[in-house]
Amino acid sequence: MRVLLALGGNAMTNAEGRARPEDQIAAAEVAMSAVAGLLAHDVEVVVTHGNGPQVGNLLVKNELAAAVVPPVPLDWCGAQTQATLGFVLMNALEAALAARGVERSTATVVTRTLVDGDDPGFASPTKPIGRYLPADEAALLQGHGEVWEDRGHKGWRRVVASPEPREILDAPAALALIEAGFVVVANGGGGIPVVREHGRLRGVEAVIDKDLGAALLAETVAADVLVVATDVPHAVLRYGEPDAEELGEVSVAALRRHAADGHFASGSMGPKVDAVCRFVERTGRRGVITSLDNITQAVDGGAGTVVTPA
Numbered sequence: 004m005r006v007l008l009a010l011g012g013n014a015m016t017n018a019e020g021r022a023r024p025e026d027q028i029a030a031a032e033v034a035m036s037a038v039a040g041l042l043a044h045d046v047e048v049v050v051t052h053g054n055g056p057q058v059g060n061l062l063v064k065n066e067l068a069a070a071v072v073p074p075v076p077l078d079w080c081g082a083q084t085q086a087t088l089g090f091v092l093m094n095a096l097e098a099a100l101a102a103r104g105v106e107r108s109t110a111t112v113v114t115r116t117l118v119d120g121d122d123p124g125f126a127s128p129t130k131p132i133g134r135y136l137p138a139d140e141a142a143l144l145q146g147h148g149e150v151w152e153d154r155g156h157k158g159w160r161r162v163v164a165s166p167e168p169r170e171i172l173d174a175p176a177a178l179a180l181i182e183a184g185f186v187v188v189a190n191g192g193g194g195i196p197v198v199r200e201h202g203r204l205r206g207v208e209a210v211i212d213k214d215l216g217a218a219l220l221a222e223t224v225a226a227d228v229l230v231v232a233t234d235v236p237h238a239v240l241r242y243g244e245p246d247a248e249e250l251g252e253v254s255v256a257a258l259r260r261h262a263a264d265g266h267f268a269s270g271s272m273g274p275k276v277d278a279v280c281r282f283v284e285r286t287g288r289r290g291v292i293t294s295l296d297n298i299t300q301a302v303d304g305g306a307g308t309v310v311t312p313a
């Protein structure tokens with residue numbers, strides 16, 4: 004049994020979303036202790052993760068230091084956070100494995116994800132990233148070619164393309180390590196977005212949705228189940244309303260109908276639902292959305308929103 008585990012923001016930050024190094028290490032320890040539990044039960048786990056708060060922090064450093072050191076592009080931020088979070092997750096996982104007396108080696112693969120240069124996201128960017136700034140500071144950055152949007156009383160926010168992930172170009176390397184017995188962390192933040200141009204690859208100023216990237220990775224590494232771990236135990240119908248209803252086992256067709264009816268917010272639960280539906284539709288296997296503390300039961304279909312092919 005091979006599980007692709009997609010870790011959300013709360014697996015890498017504290018409950019308030021703070022991302023000090025000690026917060027990230029502590030959160031990784033909690034997540035990796037659950038992963039070690041799965042590995043101890045002979046479940047093979049491949050880990051991917053989000054990087055929103057971490058990239059957000061790097062962007063602030065870019066802004067504040069721009070007069071002294073040149074800002075680095077967004078694709079570099081993706082590469083840096085994949086490496087750093089991979090390091091943090093490997094340390095935490097190895098400690099958790101050692102505590103259980105399980106011997107496994109870990110590896111992180113920094114992966115590039117191919118996107119289309121003519122993806123509509125590049126013409127009209129929609130994905131908000133980084134912090135809010137007052138209009139005058141935003142104007143300065145717009146002068147450097149960035150797209151910023153007036154978001155009302157909170158201020159202005161940068162928006163970038165969130166193109167469709169087409170292919171995880173470094174998946175073969177991840178797969179070779181998986182087959183060799185490594186517990187692999189890969190494709191963090193959905194992968195570094197690259198386009199193919201004149202026979203070579205170029206990083207682009209965009210972010211890939213980590214859940215859609217996870218669905219593609221799950222398919223590519225032939226996972227038996229995709230588990231999207233977040234901070235709520237279920238996808239919920241009429242979320243936040245008095246007659247809210249938690250979804251348990253649900254067919255992919257029914258879940259698609261609920262999504263079309265607008266039950267899942269576009270910036271949060273929406274992409275998770277879409278990711279799990281894609282995986283189930285393409286592979287005929289199962290997908291689960293649940294909270295991090297449920298993942299052991301989720302793997303057997305005993306917790307969370309379990310999405311089935313029919």
Ligand code: ADP
Pocket residue numbers: 010011012013053232233234235237238239240241242266267268270271272273
């Ligand atoms: P992560 O950071 O773990 O990837 P997000 O924070 O983006 O995840 O998304 C999880 C959040 O989605 C939940 O905390 C919840 O507030 C929100 N959400 C929006 N719509 C729904 C829904 N229909 N059912 C459950 N959660 C929802």
Ligand code: MG
Pocket residue numbers: 011012013
């Ligand atoms: Mg979150």
